[in-house]
Structures are given as structure tokens and as C-alpha cells.
Amino acid sequence: xxxxxxxxxxxxxxxxxVADAATGTPDRVPVYAQICEIVPKEMGxxxxxxxxxxxxxxxxxxxxxxxxxxxxxxxxxxxYNIEAEAIGQKIRFHDDIMPxxxxxxxxxxxxxxxxxxxxxxxxxxxxxxxxIEAYNIYEKLTGVKASMAFCAPFSLAANIRGxxxxxxxxxxxxxxxxxxxxxxxxxxxxPWLEYLKxxxxxxxxxxxxxxxxxLPIVNINLMNEFIAPYVERLREACGPTxxxxxxxxxxxxxxxEEMMDIRLRVNPGFIEGQDPDVEALGPEFYKTYAEKHDLPxxxxxxxxxxxxxxxxxxxxxxxxxxxVGGKNGRLxxxxxxxxxxxxxxxxxxxxxxxxxxGTYE
Amino acid sequence: MADMNVLKEVLITGNxxxxxxxxxxxxxxxxxxxxxxxxxxxxxxxxxxxxxxxGDMFIPxxxxxxxxxxxxxxxxxxxxxxxxxxxxxxxxxxxxGDLHDIGKNLVAMMLESAGLExxxxxxxxxxxxxxxxxxxxxxxxxxxxALLTTTMPMMKATVDAITESGLREQIKIIIGGxxxxxxxxxxxxxxxxxxxxxxASQLAKEYCNS
Numbered sequence: 065x066x067x068x069x070x071x072x073x074x075x076x077x078x079x080x081x082v083a084d085a086a087t088g089t090p091d092r093v094p095v096y097a098q099i100c101e102i103v104p105k106e107m108g109x110x111x112x113x114x115x116x117x118x119x120x121x122x123x124x125x126x127x128x129x130x131x132x133x134x135x136x137x138x139x140x141x142x143x144y145n146i147e148a149e150a151i152g153q154k155i156r157f158h159d160d161i162m163p164x165x166x167x168x169x170x171x172x173x174x175x176x177x178x179x180x181x182x183x184x185x186x187x188x189x190x191x192x193x194x195x196i197e198a199y200n201i202y203e204k205l206t207g208v209k210a211s212m213a214f215c216a217p218f219s220l221a222a223n224i225r226g227x228x229x230x231x232x233x234x235x236x237x238x239x240x241x242x243x244x245x246x247x248x249x250x251x252x253x254x255p256w257l258e259y260l261k262x263x264x265x266x267x268x269x270x271x272x273x274x275x276x277x278x279l280p281i282v283n284i285n286l287m288n289e290f291i292a293p294y295v296e297r298l299r300e301a302c303g304p305t306x307x308x309x310x311x312x313x314x315x316x317x318x319x320x321e322e323m324m325d326i327r328l329r330v331n332p333g334f335i336e337g338q339d340p341d342v343e344a345l346g347p348e349f350y351k352t353y354a355e356k357h358d359l360p361x362x363x364x365x366x367x368x369x370x371x372x373x374x375x376x377x378x379x380x381x382x383x384x385x386x387x388v389g390g391k392n393g394r395l396x397x398x399x400x401x402x403x404x405x406x407x408x409x410x411x412x413x414x415x416x417x418x419x420x421x422g423t424y425e
Numbered sequence: 426m427a428d429m430n431v432l433k434e435v436l437i438t439g440n441x442x443x444x445x446x447x448x449x450x451x452x453x454x455x456x457x458x459x460x461x462x463x464x465x466x467x468x469x470x471x472x473x474x475x476x477x478x479x480g481d482m483f484i485p486x487x488x489x490x491x492x493x494x495x496x497x498x499x500x501x502x503x504x505x506x507x508x509x510x511x512x513x514x515x516x517x518x519x520x521x522g523d524l525h526d527i528g529k530n531l532v533a534m535m536l537e538s539a540g541l542e543x544x545x546x547x548x549x550x551x552x553x554x555x556x557x558x559x560x561x562x563x564x565x566x567x568x569x570x571a572l573l574t575t576t577m578p579m580m581k582a583t584v585d586a587i588t589e590s591g592l593r594e595q596i597k598i599i600i601g602g603x604x605x606x607x608x609x610x611x612x613x614x615x616x617x618x619x620x621x622x623x624x625a626s627q628l629a630k631e632y633c634n635s
Contacts, residue, residue, distance in 0.1 A: 403604065
């Protein structure tokens with residue numbers, strides 16, 4: 065007899081699929097989805113309330129995943145803001161959209177502001193307690209160990225300094241840029257990850273979000289000199305469960321494999337490709353690269369495509385990705401950051417296609 | 426004698442110090458400031474825009490080129506008379522509810538480097554502020570940016586507000602940002618859509634010249 069507390073234990077099956085697909089062939093391809101943008105509307109609550117209430121957020125995520133047959137729920141909050149907020153960066157909260165950095169009031173305006181980057185008291189700082197509580201509730205409700213999300217060094221530095229200013233710092237004032245990246249890494253992120261590991265010693269992964277570290281926002285030189293080394297430093301300090309999988313934009317590179325090789329340095333456990341890169345380079349490119357490195361593959365269908373296409377178009381694209389990427393197993397599938405306003409039938413079409421074409425005999 | 430092709434090449438590499446040296450020596454040789462601006466710098470930024478559009482330059486290189494352009498223009502400014510007047514005026518802003526600015530800033534930089542006068546209203550700009558500034562500044566083009574699907578409707582609200590104010594016929598409206606596309610531009614009654622800063626610069630120039 066399942067107790068009320070075990071209502072979400074069925075998600076264990078999805079995690080088993082993830083584990084099976086990591087090394088071979090599961091019963092079918094597991095589906096992840098980034099749903100943080102749609103949970104408030106689906107739950108009928110304001111985003112501001114949701115992103116302050118860990119219980120509401122966690123049950124909302126689990127219910128929305130249930131609703132759409134998403135196999136693998138993750139604790140999906142505004143992970144780009146937490147560490148910045150913890151050291152005093154202003155965040156704007158809205159009723160209808162995700163919280164965001166207040167770019168009119170950036171924390172690091174001038175070089176002397178670096179002194180503001182100090183290790184905070186994570187028991188109290190910003191919404192760090194909210195994050196901890198969300199993970200606790202998630203683990204209790206699902207019976208699964210939570211993977212932890214954090215903001216990776218480059219995106220964090222960009223969010224407290226301003227992205228163009230940071231890029232110009234890297235080009236014109238490299239010593240200052242390194243100092244900023246070092247402080248963000250050493251004073252903020254390493255202590256935060258250690259804190260998380262202390263609270264959740266069995267966390268399977270510490271996953272850094274770093275969408276800003278993508279082409280064409282940055283270039284290969286900046287990735288090599290200023291971005292990858294700080295993630296490598298995090299891995300060195302906090303262990304191999306730290307990874308940063310969401311750098312994108314290889315379709316812009318003259319040699320996409322060169323970019324993939326840099327990505328591998330900060331995410332050595334699997335290969336990830338998402339639209340519009342997969343759309344441009346084809347799922348074959350990613351499958352070949354994954355097989356070359358003997359790694360599982362995570363393929364993602366794009367948010368804009370999911371919102372603006374017909375269910376038939378979505379079904380066909382997902383079918384193609386799953387048939388190519390899932391050959392011989394080792395595929396996880398991902399619906400990238402589902403946008404508010406995405407028709408429900410579009411999400412259903414994507415999941416149905418994975419179920420239909422990603423089921424193994 | 427000053428070689429405009431060298432000037433363009435240096436601009437494209439983003440070497441501001443070298444570019445300002447070249448501009449100064451061209452002036453010393455008696456080259457007209459407006460010629461340096463139009464045949465060297467603006468023409469060089471057109472190439473930057475094209476390269477960006479084709480994926481041959483990324484944002485860091487574009488930012489450096491725009492910075493070099495800015496340094497060079499500072500030298501020319503006092504010497505530019507009527508010939509150096511802006512080729513058009515553009516009001517730009519990220520729509521209400523949206524605090525993202527990288528796309529907007531990059532477009533503003535490219536437009537300014539293309540010889541247009543820019544009035545940057547910043548981020549989180551309500552429709553009435555767009556209208557107020559159109560009334561006051563009399564631009565040729567209004568450029569709007571949004572990075573969130575949730576703020577896309579605010580683009581339509583802004584177009585509607587401009588139409589209701591009776592100012593729509595005086596201007597062209599262009600939009601850009603990750604979630605928008607040409608069909609959305611058509612749907613809300615904008616005149617144009619640009620997928621990147623290089624294309625936005627070309628489009629705005631076309632509209633200013635039309």
C-alpha cells in the first residue's frame with residue numbers, strides 16, 4: 065500500500081531508465097524537461113510565490129511532470145540567481161515570469177566592488193535555505209537523491225558584472241577578469257558546493273548552468289582562457305560529480321568538434337546537444353561524437369520549436385532525433401526550457417514520439 | 426596617403442589604439458573627416474555586420490570593433506560638420522517586463538557604428554515611454570527587443586500604443602530577440618525582423634534611407 069508520502073515514488077522508474085541508458089539499453093528512452101517557466105501557470109500561482117515556497121515549487125514540478133508523463137523530474141528553480149542573490153545582487157520577482165537579475169543595479173560596478181564577493185552564511189543568505197528545503201522535500205517525496213543545480217562561474221560573473229562589461233574586461237583588462245572569476249569560484253561557488261555536499265552527501269551530480277558561455281556570445285579563445293579553467297577548478301576542488309553541460313552554439317563554430325572537445329572538459333560524463341544546434345548539425349553529428357567517446361547522449365528539442373510548431377512537426381522531429389540518437393541505446397531525451405504559451409498538445413506530441421520510437425524490444 | 430582599406434582592416438581587428446593612430450595620421454595628411462568616417466569606419470563596420478551575420482565574427486570581436494570605432498569617432502567628431510550628420514535616428518529599447526539587454530545593446534552599438542543616431546531607452550520600457558519618445562525625438566525607426574516569450578505580447582502592446590497615438594505612419598518598427606521571428610513580426614504589425622545585430626543594422630539603414 066502506497067502512503068500519501070510515497071505518491072511520487074513512481075518516478076524511481078524514470079531514474080532507473082536514466083541509469084540503464086547511461087551504460088546500455090533501457091526499456092525506453094527516458095524524458096527530461098525543463099519546466100520552471102510553466103509551473104507557475106500550470107499551478108495557478110504567482111511565480112513570485114512559487115520561487116519563495118519550496119513545498120509549492122517541488123510539488124508543482126512533480127505534478128506537472130506527472131501531467132505530461134515526464135520521466136525524470138528535477139528540482140527546477142531559477143538557478144542563475146541563487147548565488148548572486150546570496151552576496152547581495154538585486155533580483156526582480158514577478159507574478160507571471162521567472163525571477164531575474166536586476167540588470168539596472170549590478171553588484172560589480174567597479175573594480176573595488178570585488179570586495180563584495182565574500183563567502184556568505186549559507187544558512188541565511190538570500191534564498192539558499194529555500195533551495196536546501198526544496199531538495200529535502202524532493203528527496204522525501206520521490207525517494208530519489210536529488211541532483212543539485214548551481215550557476216557556473218562565467219554566467220555568475222556575467223550576472224553580477226554585466227555580460228558585455230565582463231567580455232570587455234576579458235579582452236581589455238584580463239587581470240581584473242581573472243580576479244573576478246577567481247573570487248566567484250573560490251569565495252562563492254566552492255564553499256557553496258561544499259555546503260551542498262555537506263547537506264546532501266550522496267547527491268549524484270552538481271550541475272552548473274552556464275547558458276551565457278555559449279557561441280556566439282563568447283568565442284573559443286575566451287572559453288579556453290577564462291571559462292573552462294574555472295569549471296575545471298570547481299571539479300578539482302569539489303569532485304567529479306561537478307559538471308557544466310549546457311554550453312551551446314557549436315553550430316556557429318568553424319569546427320564544431322573543437323567546441324565539443326572543450327565542452328567535454330567540463331562535462332566528461334555525457335554528450336549533450338540541443339536545438340537549434342541539433343537542428344543545424346543533425347543528431348547524427350552528436351551520436352557519432354558520443355560513440356567516439358563511448359559516452360551516453362542527451363538530445364534536446366528546442367523551446368521555440370516546441371512552442372511555435374505543429375504537433376505533427378514536433379512528433380516528426382522527435383522521432384528523427386530518437387531514431388538516430390537512440391540507436392543501440394544510451395540516449396536520454398530532453399525538452400528544453402518549455403516556454404509559457406507552449407500548447408499542451410505540443411508537449412504531449414514530443415513525449416508521445418519518445419515513447420513510441422524510443423521503446424526497445 | 427591614407428589607405429581606407431587598411432583602416433577598415435584595423436577596425437575589424439578591434440585594435441582601438443592602432444585605429445586612432447591611423448585616423449589621426451589620415452587627418453594630418455589632409456583627408457576629409459567625413460570621408461574617413463564614411464569610407465573607412467562606417468564601411469568597415471558594414472563588413473563587421475556582414476561577418477557577424479555569416480558567423481565569421483562573434484560578439485567579443487564585434488564589441489571590440491565597436492569600441493575601436495567609438496574611439497576613432499571621438500577624434501573625428503569636432504571636425505564633422507553637416508557631412509558627418511547622422512544618417513537617421515533610431516529609438517531602441519527592451520520592452521516592459523524584460524530586463525535583458527545584451528541583444529539590445531549589441532544592436533544599438535551596430536546601429537551607432539553604422540552612422541545612425543541612437544536613443545537607447547534601456548530595458549523594461551513601457552509602451553507609453555516609447556510613444557512619448559517618438560513624439561519628442563521624431564525617430565525614423567523604432568527597434569524593440571524581447572528575450573522572453575512572456576514579454577512578446579508587450580511588443581504587440583507597444584505597436585498598438587504607437588498606432589493609437591497616431592504616430593505609426595511616421596516610423597518603421599523592427600523587432601528582434603530569441604523568441605521572435607518574421608511571422609511574429611508580421612502578426613503584430615511590425616515592419617521588420619532581424620535575427621542578429623548585423624542584419625538589424627542593415628535593415629535600419631535601409632529604412633532610414635527609404
